[in-house]
Amino acid sequence: MVRISPSSRPSPARPVPEQVIELAVDMLATYRLTRLATTDAISETVRLSILRRVGVKPDDGDPDPSAVELVDAMSDPPRPASLVTCRWCAGVWIAAGVTLCPQCHP
16 A cells, blocks of 8 residues: 655645735726727727817728727827827726726725
């Protein structure tokens, strides 16, 4: 009979701390909401309406430009235009909202 010493036995799985799970969920939510706000096709009409409100108009030669194309073509775009198309810019604000939401509404 083979005996297994106590040191060679596999250790029982440790439970994952709740804070680690919350951090992972917050990270995934921030990623998805940032992508939704800045690049998904479903929110393109919202981005284009924000660009129209701040005065960004498409060229006559391009019948259906995307919001990102419009902002990239500008040398000095308005801040709201950059915010709705730049994932780094929007990501900071979305991460702040995802972090503060559970604090305000537990």
